[in-house]
Amino acid sequence: MRGMMRSDVGSMRFLSRTPATLAASALAVAAALLPEAAIAGTGMPSPWQLNLQGAVTEVAAYIHWFHDWLNVIIFAITLFVLALLIYVCWRFSEKANPTPSKTTHNALLEVAWTVIPVLILVVIAIPSFRLLKLQLEVPPADITVKVTGKQWYWSYEYPQDGGAFTFDSLMLDEKQRAEAIAGNKIAAAEAPRLLAVDNEAVVPVGKIVRVQVTAADVIHKFTVPSFGVKIDAIPGRLNETWFKADREGIYYGQCSFVCGQNHAYMPIAFRVVSQERYAAWLAESKQKFANAGDAAGKLAAAGE
Numbered sequence: 001m002r003g004m005m006r007s008d009v010g011s012m013r014f015l016s017r018t019p020a021t022l023a024a025s026a027l028a029v030a031a032a033l034l035p036e037a038a039i040a041g042t043g044m045p046s047p048w049q050l051n052l053q054g055a056v057t058e059v060a061a062y063i064h065w066f067h068d069w070l071n072v073i074i075f076a077i078t079l080f081v082l083a084l085l086i087y088v089c090w091r092f093s094e095k096a097n098p099t100p101s102k103t104t105h106n107a108l109l110e111v112a113w114t115v116i117p118v119l120i121l122v123v124i125a126i127p128s129f130r131l132l133k134l135q136l137e138v139p140p141a142d143i144t145v146k147v148t149g150k151q152w153y154w155s156y157e158y159p160q161d162g163g164a165f166t167f168d169s170l171m172l173d174e175k176q177r178a179e180a181i182a183g184n185k186i187a188a189a190e191a192p193r194l195l196a197v198d199n200e201a202v203v204p205v206g207k208i209v210r211v212q213v214t215a216a217d218v219i220h221k222f223t224v225p226s227f228g229v230k231i232d233a234i235p236g237r238l239n240e241t242w243f244k245a246d247r248e249g250i251y252y253g254q255c256s257f258v259c260g261q262n263h264a265y266m267p268i269a270f271r272v273v274s275q276e277r278y279a280a281w282l283a284e285s286k287q288k289f290a291n292a293g294d295a296a297g298k299l300a301a302a303g304e
Helices: 002-008 007-017 019-033 058-091 107-136 174-182 275-303
Strands: 144-150 153-157 167-168 201-206 209-215 220-224 229-231 239-243 250-253 265-275
Touching: 002 201, 058 107, 144 201, 144 220, 144 229, 167 275, 201 275, 209 220, 209 229, 220 265, 229 239
Parallel strands: 144 209, 201 265
Antiparallel strands: 144 153, 153 167, 209 239, 220 229, 220 250, 250 265
């Protein structure tokens, strides 16, 4: 068999490529023919983007692979059905086949069109079960962040690391966004319109982050594409997911479940930083948000 493979190197290279690799190659060709802005970025959407946002977690990378694999299967089935339709139209037209067959049964065909779809579904099911297992089994976490969806913003709670604190994260309007960029509080490239927020959630790179998600009023959906995370935020229920980002950067998401008038204006922002920068942010935030909480408590008490 090795001799046969050596005799046809070109065929071997073609056959050795996985369907997902072929899909990636096709996407690369499309990317070369299209403007750079059309290619999906990482962490945030791009104008007229193609494909999914870049993956920075194991789960997101598996989702991308599974997406490409399914597209190859769908494309192959579509071509097969199209070819079959063309053949039937040609082979069994009135001109080519003036005396139609009266065949009513064909055991081989009936078995084939039952068994082959079942095998295709099995091929799809095996990696999908692996993906579900990867998503749903939360490994031992280094950090836990509790996220609460509210109309129409998100609250983040860091319940560990030697002193719990909570803060709200609201979208910056155009004036606030311009002021933040002008004041060098955030880079313009990292502050897309309708996604930049006043307070970002911060986590360290390469650490397993358990995310506990709930809601305070109506059902929301916590979604961060580059993390491969999408989970319901339901009042009175605590759902759980996880991610482990493999590179630093800012990663945006949004509520993806219609939750009321300002549903489109409750972005999610996670900044992934080094362990040293995370420790510094943690120390600063404990003081900053603890003081904010004390001030809010005093204000509420004064109003009673």
